[in-house]
Amino acid sequence: NFRLPKDKTGTTKIGDLAPQDMKKVCSLALIELTALYDILGTEFKQQKAVKIKTKDSGLFGVPLSLLLEQDQKKVPGTKTPLIFQKLIAQIEETTLETEGLLRIPGVATRVKGLCQELEAKFYEGTFNWENVKQHDAASLLKLFIRELPQPLLTVEYLKAFQDVQNLPTRKQQLQALNLLVILLPEANRDTLKVLLEFLQRVIDHRDKNKMTLKNVAMVMAPNLFTFHGFGSKTIEQSEFVMAAGTANVMRFMIQYQKLLWTIPKFIVNQVRKQNTESQKKEKKDKAMKKLLKKMAYDREKHEKQEKAPNDTDVPQGVIRVQAPHLSKVSMAIQLTEELKAGDIVARFLSQKSGNVQTLKKEEVFLYEIGGNIGERCLDDDTYMKDLYQLNPNAEWVIKPKQS
Template identity: 65%
Template sequence: QTLLRRRNRQHLPDVRDIFRPPEKDEDPQKPAGGSENRPKDASTAETETELNVEVAFSEQALSYWDNHQRLKVTTSLSASDDKLPNFKLLRDKTGQTRIGDLSPLDMKKVQRLVLVEVTALFDTAGIDLKAHKAVKVKAKESGLFGVPLNTLLEQDQKRVPGTKVPFILQRLMRYIEEEGLDTEGLLRIPGAATRVKSLCQELESAFYDGTFPWKQLKQHDAASLLKLLIRELPHPLLTVEHLNAFIAVNKFPTKKQQLHALNLLVLLLPETNRDTLKALVEFFQRVIDHQAKNKMTLNNVSVVMAPNIFMFKGFRSKVTEQQEFYMATNTANIVRLLIRYQDLLWTIPKFILNQVRRQNMESQRKLNKEKAVRKLLKKITTDRPHEKTIPEENSQGFIRVQAPQFSKVSMAVQLTEDLQAADVLNRFLSQDSLVAVKKEDLCLYEIGGNIKERCLDGETFMKDLCQLNPAAEWVIKTVQR
């Protein structure tokens, strides 16, 4: 019996193995069991670096599984950072849409559509998603540590309306950066436990009063406070509803499918959680940018931060130390992907946006039909109701751009094959020298037609977008982020 227990004992990786660089002859992408178990054409799945966002991710996964049924999942944290593919989005002439570019109304439609798509994607891969059991935790109603994220933000929004990331989180990250990101072992080396505990109490009483002695704070203590703040959240940053789905991302067989799943899950997060997570991964990347001196590579930061992000207060008390260690090593890959591919993950796939446009068009058709009935028109045409609202300039190769925020009545712009949204902004700024706003603070918005409101990517080709949404109006205003 003792022998059987030894044979069946679950192997836990040593922390030195996690940080160990790969051997020269070691192939990090090679599945366990040898290359003979891997289909010959499976390697192409990992070498392709373009992400197709025009076709539903679940459809792409279905096609993949039809061709690669024998491929096994392998997640190797020992692979060096530069082994991760340099994925990029297929360039779309109608522009890339980032989270925050759409109106709240359209964003609600996005989340409903994404929920359907993420369910289909996991189902296609045969991954069973069980909702995480909610754990009742006594949460503080005020303060800093052990306070729900929404409560933290509500406290800060009373002081500064529009705040998106809690002040305490912003301040700790800023302090760590001000002290310099070259410090070796930053985020990894903990501060003294007794001192950190004392600092927590001092922050609770003095942070909002502005009397906390920041100049006396040691950098490693500040990093420990940052990790503690995340870890002490009564509910996980990735939410109870979606935590298991984030963990299950590792079960997808390719990095591309893992990114597809993460992209959808990021879109499903509540705005507060999503904005806070983005602030964190941006900070982690800045730490990694100094890895030559601080020795904190992407792998190292991921391994250190994974337990803090996934092992929230209400869950940590329910698992053993062994389970906690296993979960930490298993989730480090997720944190790794969130950091490395954050620019891709915080975008809205085109196939989702196209569905939003179709829903808006259908709603507009119904609205036009109701108006027509009320007016008792003899002829009701619902096939192409938007034709009446197409600006005359569009059919003549021009668009009229408005800027009411800057007292600009309108500006006629000729549509050419090469005209981009950034060109329109440049022309506006060159014509109105009284506008004391930087170009990066301005955005050309697509408003109406088959979209409520959308801030355009600077590389959007205007002629192509006008063809997609001929009834839209074009307005320049300050970026609403």
């Protein structure tokens, strides 16, 4: 059973980094994935799809990005399609203990009728959800995934996801899946995450619903892995051969989803290295430009004047943490071997004041900003002294996580 290795500088989850750093993570992940497949003698090639005529509005058979665009006008900030969220909620509303949930299909004619009715009434809010039986909702959910004009795992990477089963060891299979999840577009990744979390909740009731990890993977794999848009028959012909293998890949995705949604430490360290190098290059470029010399000199002088009082203010081994949203807006924190990010947040939250909006512990996080990273949300178990040594020029800010 694979677990995340404990890292004193904290686990970095997808979504914790600033967009400019995440871009670098994706470039590095692509290089890493190509190298991994290459070493193991498996060809890694980003696929191209034949052009398919797609709908430009509605629910079923609409490209995911387009669907999200129209949904965000109705619910700003939503990360997964509203119909997708509603179908999952509808299945869960009854009970997840129903025997054969996801395996037993709804009545085909009824599902087809519901599908048409949803297309007409969902956005108007006039659709009557009381008419939808649980097995019908599960069938509609699977239909929604299958009907996406481009597969949820994307045309580019679907074959690479399928080929994970050909890698020799479990460790390499999980490494490849981790890199593939990182490479997915945000909309696809967020939708996949919500789906996998839901599937795990179904499995949690396996004693009653008889839907074990293996059963759920077998039932769901064809919905994610079957795609007829490559314009070649080779993939269709090998579908039967592939079925058992993709069910294994599906099983890993459900079982190890927490691990798959983290960014490997070596990639985060490479991003830090790239940022340090580009900062050095920037400094050199500035020094070479005559026109900027005076400005650079003035700025340095200004910075020195600004820094002077602070240098005496913050002694060695102490960091200054800012918390603009809390009643205690700034605090000098003495670093010790055992001090963690969660301890600092807790210390700030214990300083209550009546005139500031009360924020709960799960709503605010400590961020590492600047130095050799753009911005990174820290997990509570990050050892601050170790991280400070890794990035001594960072600023430390407590703030709510952006949704």
